[in-house]
Each structure stands twice: as C-alpha cells, then as structure tokens.
Amino acid sequence: MITIKKTLLLVTASLALLLTGKVQACVDAVVLVHGNTASPASWDNTYNYLRSKGYKTTDIYRPNWGSKSCAACNDHSGSEETPVRNAINSALNNSCTGKIDVIGHSMGATLAAQQIDKLGVASQVDAFVGVAGAFRGLLSCGVYPFNVWSSTCGSAGLSVSSPFLDSIYGVRFGQRVYSIKSNIDQVVCATGSCLVYGVHSSRIWGENASYTYSLGHFGLQTDTAVRQYNLIR
Template sequence: MRSATLCALLALIPAVLAAGPAAADEPSYSYPSGLAAELSEPGQSPPGANDWHCTPSAAHPNPVVLLHGLSNDTISWNTLSPVLANAGYCVFTTTYGVGLAGPLIGAFAPVEDSARQIADFIDRVRAATGTEKVDLVGHSMGGAVPFYYLNRLGGVGKIDHYVALAAPLHGTTVSGIASLQPLLESTAFGRELVQQCGPCSLSPGSPFLDTLNPDPAIAPDIRFTTVVTRYDEIATPYTTGLMDGPNVRNVVLQDLCATDFTEHYELPYDPVAVRVVLNALDPAHAQSVSCTVVLPFVGPVGG
C-alpha cells in the first residue's frame, strides 16, 4: 500500500507543475492544486483565510478554524478555505506542530505541543473576532489533536461545531506500517525519534490514546461530525475516524456516493466531503449531496 501511494503521488508531479493555485472565487477540488499553491508560494495562507479584520455575520456567527494533518495549511485547505469564505464565513488557518520533519510538514511535533499551539491560535481568533466560540474542521491529525485541547487545555467551552475528516481518533495502523514502530524503538535514535513524533503516539495500543480520550461525552454541547472514506490508506482501519454518542453524526462517504473513491489525501478536496462539512456547520440550511465520480488524489471526473 505504501509503495502504491508513493507511486500515485509521483504520478501527480506533471499535474502539479501544470496547475496553478486556485483563485479565491474558483476553488479546485483536486489535491494537486494545494501542492501547486505550496510550490508557487510556500507558506502562503490558503485563499480566503486569515483576514484578521473579518467580522462574523449573523448567519455565520462562529469563525471557522481549519487544522491540517501531516501537511500544512497551504496544501490542506486550498479548496475548503475559499469555499467557506465565499459562503460568508470568517476562516482562519495555521501550520502548527512543526517538528523534526521541517517547516513543510506540521502536526509532527508531540501532540501536547501541537495542542498548545492550537489553543493559542484559537484564543487569538476569538480575540480578533470578538466571539466566544469557534467551529473546528480538522483533517487527519488535525481532527484528533484537538481532543487533547478539549480534555487538558480547557477547550470545551470554546468550540461549537467539531468536524473531523479521516481522523485517527482511536489510533491508526497506517496500512500496516505502524507495526514497524517497535523495531524503530529498539535503537536509541529510534526511541528519540518516536518521542518527538506526534503521529507515533497514535499507534494502536498506545497508552497515549487514553490521554487523548476521543470521547464526545466530555463535551455534550459540542456537535461532532466525523467524515471517513473506506479507501483511506493512512487512518486505518477507516473506522478509527468514527465516534459514538448522541452529539455525533458519523458519515461514511461511500454511503452517500458509491462512486466516491477518494482516499486520505484527496478527502479535504472531495466535493462530497465539502458539502458534508458545509451542512455540518450550518445544518439549518443543509443541502442535498450531489454524487459524482471522485478519483483518488485527482478529484472529481470532469471537475
């Protein structure tokens, strides 16, 4: 699975080089557009994000904070950020948790460090917008790390909607790669690396999962939505991204659209998932999901 994923990513290089970053009013529903944005202007905010003078409207009173996975905000939110901004939301993003992997890849630092950075960023957003609460949308690690914020850093009263896309809430096998972690930890260098690797703490059976405690019951007033794909190759098994509780709605994309073949990386760009996110943030004005053919990495056919 890992070699197939690498081959697929390498095959995207021509498309990435040919693509340009999406305009704020014309988002692209394709993962290569985020890669192109990072290549063209590394570290830029995604379109529509981080207007620190944005005033939330009565229709959308909560600013939306987008939290990336093992990536950065430029790559991850090149589609959803402009979609939300065009829908009238104040949108904010940040690259958090930069660690040993370098500035291109956030969410790598220990979860505790990432969560503190997220907490500080949310407080900054609340202060700038004058709001009591924000809505969170997180992909992968960005959907899991905030539970540390809720459990340990006093975040429960600051969140209204919490949308988790392909989040390894209950640990992930990473399609079997996580089974190699004990071998890595058998060396002094490997142990040091694992200690500094936030995602490593979410391997199956890790005691840190009890600390993370992804239990929606800790925050009964938060409305949780999970979105997963059966074709996920990173958050595996895909059911790791689901939760139980009266304040939770679980969405398996293929239950909505059998021709949606998106995997982990394409998920934040997937038009079916994007509609689910919009409906979760504004359920009073939810719209039906339009099913289409969505291919891994590249997005909707003809989109």
C-alpha cells in the first residue's frame, strides 16, 4: 500500500510539472557566432528569447573570437577559427538530441559555415541561419586578388571570389539552411549594391528560405530574435 501511494505521488508530481511547463524538453544545443570585432553579448536579445522559451544556459554556446580593436585584422584563418570550432564540438558533445542549430551574424556566419565544413558535421546541424552574412563576398573588398587591402578582404577573407569563399561555395551547412538579409545593410551593401554577380551576397546557395527586413546590419542580428527562434524550431 505504501509503495502504491508513493507511485501515485510521483505520477501526480510529474503531471503537475508537465502542466506548469517546468519540465525541460530536450532541444538542440544552439551555437551563436558573433560578427567581426563584436562580442558574445551582441546575442543578448536572441539569448534572452531562447531562455524565455525554455532553453537552459547549458543549451546555448556563444564563442568569443577575434580581435575587438582591429576589424581589418580578422579573417577566417588561425586563431579566429579555434573558439568557434571548440563551441561547435562542445555543443555536439552535450546536445541531448545529438544535433545542434547554428546562427551566425556577419563574418561570424561565414566563419561558422567554414567550421561546420571543416569538421564535417553538416549532417548533425539541424538548422543553419546566416544573418547579414557575406557569403558571396563584399564588393567593398574588391574582387580577389585586386583591391585586397586587409586580412578581412584577403585570401582568407571576404573579397569576392577569394580562395576562402571559393572553398565553401556550394557546400551544405545543415539539414535546413536559411538567410536573413536587408537591402539597406551598411556593411554588405556598403557600395550601394547588395548584389554579387546578380545575387544578394547574404543569400546562401541551396537555402530553404530567405527573409528580408528593412533593418541595418546590426539590427538584423538584434531585432530578428523571434524569426531566428522560429527557424531553428
């Protein structure tokens, strides 16, 4: 009789937790990769929204990469790679689903894409979201190898047709791939045009969908948290 009562109490307690929404569902771990010279805090709006939807702090990874004082010094080679690669590996190792979602902003989007490709884990990325990325290059950086004036625009950077960009072109970064873009992006569209060979540079080949907002480069990151969440669900 005592055993039956204990069992009933446990069942009742479990039902109560389910009804109050306090049981943490198993979700993909999420990796949020910030842009050039930014910091993990630039994801605060997205982070807080995910937390409000039941994600635990241990479900969210925000690697801190690159120089914060020299935008022209950062590229997709060497020390910039390590924090992002480590975050993706950690997220995969700790995700209760065995899969992860990756959202990258600006140069963080191409850096995240590169690391997914190098690690060969695209099949374990449920959703990849590139926010204000320059997947087809920055016209302000010129066309490689001409007018390449910094590391950011160099062979491992974002000049149009750079060896780096050519190396990831056509690669799949997840089972579902999305881009979030703007036609008034101060970085991607700095020259007055967002198009590279007729395609918006923030668009990703083979993407499932692309979403356009009337927001600036940084607003695309901070003001689309709800869209970002909906895309990775």
